[in-house]
Amino acid sequence: MELAPRSCPVPPLLLLLGLSTGAVINWPTEESKEVWGYVTVRKDAHMFWWLYYATSPYKNFSELPLVMWLQGGPGASSTGFGNFEEIGPLDHDLQPRRTTWLKSASLLFVDNPVGTGFSYVNKSDAYARDLATVASDMMVLLKAFFDCCKDFQTIPFYIFSESYGGKMAAGIALELYKAIQQGTIRCNFAGVALGDSWISPIDSVLSWGPYLYSMSLLDDQGLAEVSKVAEEVLDALSKKLYQEATKLWGKAEMVIEQNTDGVNFYNILTKNSPVSTVASSLEFTQKHLALLFQRHVRHLQQDALSQLMNGPIRKKLRIIPEDCTWGGQAASVFLNMEGDFMKPAISIVDSLLEAGVNVTVYNGQLDLIVDTMGQETWMRKLKWEELPKFNQLKWKPLHSDPTSSETSAFVKSHKNLAFYWILRAGHMVPSDQGDTALKMMRLVTQQE
Ligand SMILES: *[C@@H]1O[C@H](CO)[C@@H](O)[C@H](O)[C@H]1NC(C)=O
Ligand SMILES: *[C@@H]1O[C@H](CO)[C@@H](O)[C@H](O)[C@H]1NC(C)=O
Ligand SMILES: *[C@@H]1O[C@H](CO)[C@@H](O)[C@H](O)[C@H]1NC(C)=O
Numbered sequence: 001m002e003l004a005p006r007s008c009p010v011p012p013l014l015l016l017l018g019l020s021t022g023a024v025i026n027w028p029t030e031e032s033k034e035v036w037g038y039v040t041v042r043k044d045a046h047m048f049w050w051l052y053y054a055t056s057p058y059k060n061f062s063e064l065p066l067v068m069w070l071q072g073g074p075g076a077s078s079t080g081f082g083n084f085e086e087i088g089p090l091d092h093d094l095q096p097r098r099t100t101w102l103k104s105a106s107l108l109f110v111d112n113p114v115g116t117g118f119s120y121v122n123k124s125d126a127y128a129r130d131l132a133t134v135a136s137d138m139m140v141l142l143k144a145f146f147d148c149c150k151d152f153q154t155i156p157f158y159i160f161s162e163s164y165g166g167k168m169a170a171g172i173a174l175e176l177y178k179a180i181q182q183g184t185i186r187c188n189f190a191g192v193a194l195g196d197s198w199i200s201p202i203d204s205v206l207s208w209g210p211y212l213y214s215m216s217l218l219d220d221q222g223l224a225e226v227s228k229v230a231e232e233v234l235d236a237l238s239k240k241l242y243q244e245a246t247k248l249w250g251k252a253e254m255v256i257e258q259n260t261d262g263v264n265f266y267n268i269l270t271k272n273s274p275v276s277t278v279a280s281s282l283e284f285t286q287k288h289l290a291l292l293f294q295r296h297v298r299h300l301q302q303d304a305l306s307q308l309m310n311g312p313i314r315k316k317l318r319i320i321p322e323d324c325t326w327g328g329q330a331a332s333v334f335l336n337m338e339g340d341f342m343k344p345a346i347s348i349v350d351s352l353l354e355a356g357v358n359v360t361v362y363n364g365q366l367d368l369i370v371d372t373m374g375q376e377t378w379m380r381k382l383k384w385e386e387l388p389k390f391n392q393l394k395w396k397p398l399h400s401d402p403t404s405s406e407t408s409a410f411v412k413s414h415k416n417l418a419f420y421w422i423l424r425a426g427h428m429v430p431s432d433q434g435d436t437a438l439k440m441m442r443l444v445t446q447q448e
Helices: 012-019 078-087 131-148 164-181 201-214 220-238 242-259 287-296 303-317 330-336 346-355 372-380 387-392 434-444
Strands: 006-008 034-042 045-052 066-070 106-111 156-162 188-195 359-364 396-398 409-414 417-422
Touching: 034 131, 045 078, 045 131, 066 078, 066 164, 078 106, 078 303, 106 131, 131 164, 156 164, 156 434, 164 188, 164 346, 188 434, 201 220, 201 242, 201 372, 220 242, 242 287, 287 330, 346 359, 359 372, 359 434, 372 387, 372 417, 387 409, 396 434, 409 434, 417 434
Parallel strands: 066 106, 066 156, 156 188, 188 359, 359 417
Antiparallel strands: 006 034, 034 045, 045 106, 396 409, 409 417
């Protein structure tokens, strides 16, 4: 196993960020640092990770949790999108992000599955093709990480995720729980948070019509058309025709687009940007996959972010192989997982709950692709014996700004399950509602 961690001094912007709070800094800020490296998780499969030590002006990183962030797709990059567009210390213009999670946690970004972001494979048969491989690859990475960064072995470790990353997070959390039980990984695993997560694809697809209809984005004819194609997806899934279901899923999205004048699947109050010409790419022999890739991965690596990652960032990181392009293998990552997209992971969440792992589900109110109605539907299918009690509870309002009466979210929790309804956010909760996302992370990691 090769592990090549590097560290570098904190850039001046981070120092500015620490000072901008006006607080007294109790120790030399040079201690805030970044470390990154590659881990060979299988033959010909290399995974890239990037760790930022927490930079709170009040606390040493050792007193704050460690959060691993997993992006969706599959094929979207955590070190790129999650880092520079959502929760990292800097935005895509390399300006400080006011709502970065780094104030309250150390952040570990991992480009997974292999082939995503700066991760790469050397042979095309090395791509992951199912959730089990995604999870076992991550176990190799986490073992190497905790063996190497020993300071983090005792720090509470949380996995936060988005979209398809939520499905991977569930699978990874369960394997991590087992590895800790077996003593193969030393880590203080404290919980998993599933954000707008692709846990039960069919429950998302079946709720698209009713959700859009209730929001005045479908008329009666449109609702009938969307419901018809959703039933076709259900039919394919009940016959376990997963690739066919993926194809029909793409068709359902097209029917929605036609009937809504191009609603944005990631935030229904905005418009889709026009689909580019990726469909003509040689990698895609089937048009529906090209469209799905465009919608689920490509928009997370648009030109500006690509230029940043393949320009100043790769230069700073120094260890990225010359012929490895950030995002260059994303389409192959996506295509290789085609048979896995539509498979549900509800039973994995049940296993986590039963094992006593803390599970948080959070969802943006304006998300269509993984709408909140669909999340509630799969949660009602859980076999967890405490579920009836969870369901009986009333939610509580949450205010990110204590001086304002504006409701940021509703939350409900019982034993080791919590649900956050995030208001005015779409699919990318931290991008849309940075303050609420930060507050939620602090609540989940027991800092408030
Ligand atoms: C912060 O924590 C690390 C790890 O426990 C320790 O080595 C370091 O001395 C601490 N720094 C301060 C200023 O307390
Ligand atoms: C594996 O791929 C990387 C990135 O494309 C490349 O730099 C490296 O030389 C390859 N290694 C082998 C053994 O082919
Ligand atoms: C799990 O959540 C419960 C309830 O919120 C909390 O009391 C407990 O400390 C949490 N466990 C961990 C390891 O964070």
